[in-house]
Amino acid sequence: MNFPFFIARRYLFSKKSTHAINIISAISVVGVAVATMALVIVLSVFNGFHDLVASLFTSFDPQLTVVPVTGKTVPNDDPILTQIKALPQIDIASETIEDQALAVYNNKQAMVTVKGVEDNFSDLTHIKEILYGDGEYELHAANLQYGVIGIRLAQDLGTGAKWNGYLKIYAPQREGQLDMSNLDGGFVVDSLISPGVVFSVKQSKYDAGYILTSIEFARNLFGQQGMLSALELRLKPGSDLDAVKMKIQQLAGDKYRVMDRFEQQEDTFKIMSIEKFIAYIFLSFILIVACFNIVGSLSMLIIDKKEDVVTLRNLGATDKQITRVFLFEGRMISAIGAIIGVLLGLLLCLIQQEFGIVALGDSEGSFIVNAYPVSVHYVDVLVIFLTVILIGWLAVWYPVRYLSKRLLN
Known part of the structure; x- marks a missing residue:
């Protein structure tokens, strides 16, 4: 088994000497999960409106x-x-x-x-x-x-x-x-x-x-x-x-x-695609902010595990391996948050599709559909998951290397 990954997994799930570290780690996972869930839901709603408009044009436009x-x-x-x-x-x-x-x-x-x-x-x-x-x-x-x-x-x-x-x-x-x-x-x-x-x-x-x-x-x-x-x-x-x-x-x-049909209504669908992309960019910025919690959690963990680091060095672990332990720690937090967020987002989308909990208006029949349309495109889900992983990994790379040099030497 990969030695840094094994140690990082033990650190993630073990009880810390300072209880606040566990709380901050949990907050980090929740922050990433909520941002990921928001990405899945919002992009699926945009897809729902896209498919709804496409179905309306079908009755009038030729193939x-x-x-x-x-x-x-x-x-x-x-x-x-x-x-x-x-x-x-x-x-x-x-x-x-x-x-x-x-x-x-x-x-x-x-x-x-x-x-x-x-x-x-x-x-x-x-x-x-x-x-x-x-x-x-x-x-x-x-x-x-x-x-x-x-x-x-x-x-x-x-x-x-x-x-x-x-x-x-x-x-x-x-x-x-x-x-x-x-x-x-x-x-x-x-x-x-x-x-x-x-x-x-x-x-x-x-x-x-x-x-x-x-x-x-x-x-x-x-x-x-x-x-x-x-x-x-x-x-x-x-x-x-x-x-x-x-x-x-x-x-x-x-x-x-x-x-x-889509090219016949090119302007309409182009505007919808631009709106969807802008929403993706804004929510990605929120995700970046959520990832700062991971940095705070890791910095406290590094301080908490100073004595463990000395033990690991005495057992022959190199500084590079020790740094990778904390890198894996941050990456696992972002990955767990991404998985939880995707699953919650898909669950809420399924509930909205089946029951239409979030309505478009107070009175039935005011709009073409009574509830927000939702359509899950699994290519979007894959892009969201990769985006969360990439942002999470990049967010912890430089801070962990910097903190490891400052606090562990």
């Missing part, structure tokens, strides 16, 4: 979308897009046109994003699962053009789930100059009627600013006949998403960018 790198639109008969549609792994391919416009209803107005989609959009996404109202999902019938709007946009415009009359949509003319004396002449104006339903993605970006309609309506409104702004794809069951994405990107070259 993959192909968008032009330059410009807003491209011809829909581009040979590259035709090749992509013909891939055997593609189950559904749907063209879309998307741009900004002004929606007006009963003297209320709002800037909106009009998204024109093909009839197979409901097969491409889960849009029908997030509809509310007495009507049915419908984009056009004969010469009638319908608009399915977000639930918050319906509130802002005062339309409700079903509006009477027409919802007017204004889009700037693509050609010519705007005549300030005749502002109406600078816009293309068209109207939508209500199918009697609204959608709720539970994300402000969509619920407060999107209108779904037919691609023919959008092309006429924006003057984009024969064009598309994105090709949205759904893969056949069992397809390898990453492999298919790579294959499509090879076909697309530098002309198109292929994005999965």
Whole structure:
């Protein structure tokens, strides 16, 4: 057995001549354990919100979308897009046109994003699962053009789930100059009627600013006949998403960018990742402060064991081995604290997942979920454990070497 480790283990669990040393050692373990537990819980809550947001976007966003790198639109008969549609792994391919416009209803107005989609959009996404109202999902019938709007946009415009009359949509003319004396002449104006339903993605970006309609309506409104702004794809069951994405990107070259659901919401998830990293950094600083307790415990232990050190030297132990005894002592304190903290953190996360003890608000239904969402990612747990061990070991290395030279010589 490693001699310094054996002695350090005996020192850690044996009763000291000064009872305060045992108390400080216990406080050191508790401090490291609490900081570790906080890291596990906080990062798991961030993961929970990340997974929650991802699940909400799933109902509206396609598995993959192909968008032009330059410009807003491209011809829909581009040979590259035709090749992509013909891939055997593609189950559904749907063209879309998307741009900004002004929606007006009963003297209320709002800037909106009009998204024109093909009839197979409901097969491409889960849009029908997030509809509310007495009507049915419908984009056009004969010469009638319908608009399915977000639930918050319906509130802002005062339309409700079903509006009477027409919802007017204004889009700037693509050609010519705007005549300030005749502002109406600078816009293309068209109207939508209500199918009697609204959608709720539970994300402000969509619920407060999107209108779904037919691609023919959008092309006429924006003057984009024969064009598309994105090709949205759904893969056949069992397809390898990453492999298919790579294959499509090879076909697309530098002309198109292929994005999965996370890349489609890149800004949202990037902000969440930054927040999670900042939380990790701040809690790591708290962990560093907690590790100073270990230094205090070791300094008192070194003083308490001065006579033992003399005995060890007489038995042939070198100064390097004696120093390693106290290094192992500090490392074991940090390791025990890390293990206890990880286990407690996982236990509390499991309790929150099962029972939702910590609620988001006082009244049920005020938020998308009633309790803080928690998702344990075991890669994060491993990173936390290694972080605690690294900080604990570095925190005791220099102080132990310095104290050993000053107090044991």
